[in-house]
């Protein structure tokens with residue numbers, strides 16, 4: 562698997578534009594300075610109403626390997642891997658991050674899925690954020706706080722599939738857009754031995770709400 566960064570990457574202002582087929586992937590290595598990012602991280606861990614969602618796998622209900630909170634405008638309800646999530650009202654810190662991200666990406670977001678990976682045993686499996694309520698070419702803005710984790714990308718339809726890895730840093734922003742969700746899958750694999758936690762906020766816009 563090819564590692565960070567992609568050949569042909571170009572700097573774009575304070576962002577790095579990753580060159581991948583049929584997609585746009587823009588990385589801002591630091592949108593908040595590390596001390597403010599740490600304050601945000603600690604506040605979110607303490608104040609977000611984290612939920613343990615469960616999924617039916619082979620007829621058995623199992624805990625998903627992370628805690629979550631769905632947050633957003635009151636009308637946004639969302640389906641994720643078969644789970645229906647009703648939104649919590651905006652938290653002050655999340656709203657602050659939202660405003661920064663909306664400004665940088667020049668996009669509108671009416672909700673955010675927040676994931677809390679308690680340690681390296683927590684993860685998210687291969688998937689695309691391609692739910693119909695997000696539209697055909699969604700802009701997904703993904704903010705990372707806490708432990709650095711590897712984020713992996715894999716082509717959906719090609720054999721052999723190209724794969725890439727990116728290191729997602731404390732206080733960084735990754736914007737996935739264009740036809741990315743149609744052509745690529747992404748995952749956050751387990752990181753055996755990692756004891757530190759990470760929070761990820763993926764801002765989304767549910768169309769027609």
Ligand SMILES: O=C(O)CCC(=O)C(=O)O
Pocket residue numbers: 674676685690703712729747748749761763
């Ligand atoms: O934690 C991450 O960086 C990715 C999370 C993700 O892909 C999702 O919540 O859809």
Ligand SMILES: [Mn+2]
Pocket residue numbers: 688689690747763
């Ligand atoms: Mn995703």
